[in-house]
Amino acid sequence: MRILNSDDVSFVRGLLSAYSPSGRERAACTYLKGKMSRWGFERVWLDSIGNVLAEKGEGGPTILLCGHIDTVTGKERVKLEGDRIFGRGAVDAKGPLAAMALAARDYDGAGKLIFCAAVGEESDSRGVRRLASMPRAADAAIFGEPTGLRAAAIAHRGSMSLRLKISSAGGHSASPWGYVNAVEEGFSLVDRIRGRLCCGRDKFSTPSIAITQMKGGGPGNRIPDRSSMLLDVRFPPTWSVKGMFDSMKEAIGVAPGDYGYSMEVLEGTEPYAADKDSVVVRCLREAVNDALDARLMLVKKTGSGDMGLIGKGWGIPVITYGPCDPRLSHTSGEYLEIKELSAAIEIYRLTCEKISRSPPFI
Numbered sequence: 001m002r003i004l005n006s007d008d009v010s011f012v013r014g015l016l017s018a019y020s021p022s023g024r025e026r027a028a029c030t031y032l033k034g035k036m037s038r039w040g041f042e043r044v045w046l047d048s049i050g051n052v053l054a055e056k057g058e059g060g061p062t063i064l065l066c067g068h069i070d071t072v073t074g075k076e077r078v079k080l081e082g083d084r085i086f087g088r089g090a091v092d093a094k095g096p097l098a099a100m101a102l103a104a105r106d107y108d109g110a111g112k113l114i115f116c117a118a119v120g121e122e123s124d125s126r127g128v129r130r131l132a133s134m135p136r137a138a139d140a141a142i143f144g145e146p147t148g149l150r151a152a153a154i155a156h157r158g159s160m161s162l163r164l165k166i167s168s169a170g171g172h173s174a175s176p177w178g179y180v181n182a183v184e185e186g187f188s189l190v191d192r193i194r195g196r197l198c199c200g201r202d203k204f205s206t207p208s209i210a211i212t213q214m215k216g217g218g219p220g221n222r223i224p225d226r227s228s229m230l231l232d233v234r235f236p237p238t239w240s241v242k243g244m245f246d247s248m249k250e251a252i253g254v255a256p257g258d259y260g261y262s263m264e265v266l267e268g269t270e271p272y273a274a275d276k277d278s279v280v281v282r283c284l285r286e287a288v289n290d291a292l293d294a295r296l297m298l299v300k301k302t303g304s305g306d307m308g309l310i311g312k313g314w315g316i317p318v319i320t321y322g323p324c325d326p327r328l329s330h331t332s333g334e335y336l337e338i339k340e341l342s343a344a345i346e347i348y349r350l351t352c353e354k355i356s357r358s359p360p361f362i
Contacts, residue, residue, distance in 0.1 A: 004342050009080070011035055012098045012341065016078045016087035022070040022123035025050060028094075029069060032101065032117055039105040041115075049130045052117040054104065061361035062112040062137065063352050065104055066128065067097035067144030067322070068121035068306065072330050084335040092329035093121075095336035096144030096322030096344065103348035110356040114138055121306055124267050128306035132313035140280045140317050140355050142348065143307045146324035149343055151297045152284055153320040157204065158271035159304035160233040160241055162248075164189065166216075168259035170225030180259040182227040183216040189252055189261060190231070196251035204300040207235040207244065234302065241268035272308025273300075278317035279361075283354035287347045321347075 014035075018028035032052050037044045041054040052069065071089035078087035089095070097117055104115040114137060118127030131137075147153050166186045171179030190209060200206030209231055216227030235244045245265055255261050275281070276298055288296040301320070311318040323344040328334050355361065 004338055004345075008102060009085070009338065011102075012085055012095075012336070013078055013080065013087070015094050015098055016085065016090055019075055019088065020070050021073040022120050025070050025119045029117065029119070032069065036101060036105070036115070041104075047130065049126055050119045051127045051130065052115075054115040055112065056104070056107070057110075057112040060111055061139040061356060062114060063355055064114045064116065064138035064141035064310070065100040065144065065348065065352070066116040066118060066131070066141060066306070066310070067100050068093050068119070068127065069097060069117040070119055070122050070127075072122050074332070076332055076334065083338045085338065086333075086335045088334065090334040090336040091146045091324040091326070091331075092334070093145050093322065095324050095341065096146060098336075099323055099341055099344035100142075100144045100348055103345045103352070106345065107349050107352055109353040111361070113352060118306065125269060125306050125309065128309045132309040136314040136316070138310075138314065138316060139361065140278075141307075141310050141314075141319075142280065142284070142351065143305065143310075143318065143320040144322040145301075145305060145320045146322050146326040146329060147299065147320060148325060149292060149323055149340060149347070150288065150294050151299050152281070153301045153305070153307070154276050154281065154298045155204070155237065155273040156271060156301040156303060156305040156307060156320070157234045157236055158239065158241060158244065158269055160231075160235070160244060160268045161266040162231045162233055162245070163264045163266055164229040164231055165262045165264075166227045166259060167261070168223075168225050171223040173221045173223055176223060179223045182224045182259065183214070185259055185261075186214070186216070186227045186229050187211075190229070193248050193251045197247055203302050205236045205238070207233065207239070208302075209233050234304065235271060237271040237273050239271070241265065241270055269304045270308060270312075271304075272311055274307065274311055274318050278319070279355060279358050280317040280319045280351075283358060284319055284321060284347070284351045286354055287350035290350060291343055291347050
């Protein structure tokens with residue numbers, strides 16, 4: 001298995017050091033583009049929305065390696081401790097992205113390779129939405145997200161960012177029984193939705209709702225007359241964004257006369273399930289077995305992802321795979337193990353080689 005040298009480790013640390021929360025990816029994109037421009041790709045460029053793209057090779061098939069360069073907010077000190085590199089995005093998902101970039105650099109197999117470091121995945125997925133809106137440019141795709149080296153995601157839930165607003169007449173806090181409290185009623189409406197739609201035992205197949213922001217209240221002696229909640233809603237492929245929204249409205253029902261509510265979808269990503277018997281899945285299985293002498297486990301992500309945008313938009317086989325423990329995503333303790341990074345580079349490269357030599361591409 002390939003051993004990372006000091007330059008490779010320095011590259012990863014540099015990528016992590018370029019703070020890049022969604023909407024502020026330019027410094028990281030400029031850094032990555034500069035590095036890849038010196039790695040022998042035929043073409044490296046930034047597209048109109050800010051994605052970093054690189055190409056090498058010619059002929060068929062064309063394989064897309066796609067990860068995202070943006071992270072959630074919250075700076076974390078980049079440091080190397082033993083075999084571990086710590087920093088914001090080390091897990092989600094600059095670690096997998098760095099492995100893809102290094103694998104693309106080392107790839108010398110048949111066909112054409114396209115690398116994409118997409119912007120905006122943690123917000124509106126604008127980077128991959130832009131890519132998916134273009135004419136089909138690849139025959140197969142691998143998406144870099146933390147799954148662990150022995151697992152790959154073949155499905156992800158849909159997501160919806162939703163604003164729920166409550167309004168009432170308010171009142172005096174000395175008589176709380178006589179008035180509708182807009183803050184309390186917001187929580188009650190969420191509980192009502194959960195009671196109707198979020199009761200299943202299987203986490204992937206059951207919708208979930210997380211309250212990520214709450215605004216409301218005022219002077220200490222007044223019952224709140226307005227509140228606003230930001231909800232993160234996740235749902236399986238049995239729903240669409242519209243279907244989930246309609247089901248939530250139905251669960252709440254019509255508000256009585258003493259208060260009113262409104263719901264607005266801010267962003268939405270459709271759920272997706274890939275073909276578990278596709279050429280991409282088969283080749284990744286073989287690569288993991290060759291590199292690790294292990295069997296690949298196929299999982300369904302309770303989170304969302306960009307895989308479905310390309311899978312549906314271009315009608316090509318896709319899978320999501322990458323190093324790191326997904327449970328560390330978005331935490332203050334994100335880290336990437338150098339040994340795991342080395343293995344991921346080899347597995348990405350082997351998978352691309354196997355795809356290029358597989359029916360229906362030969």
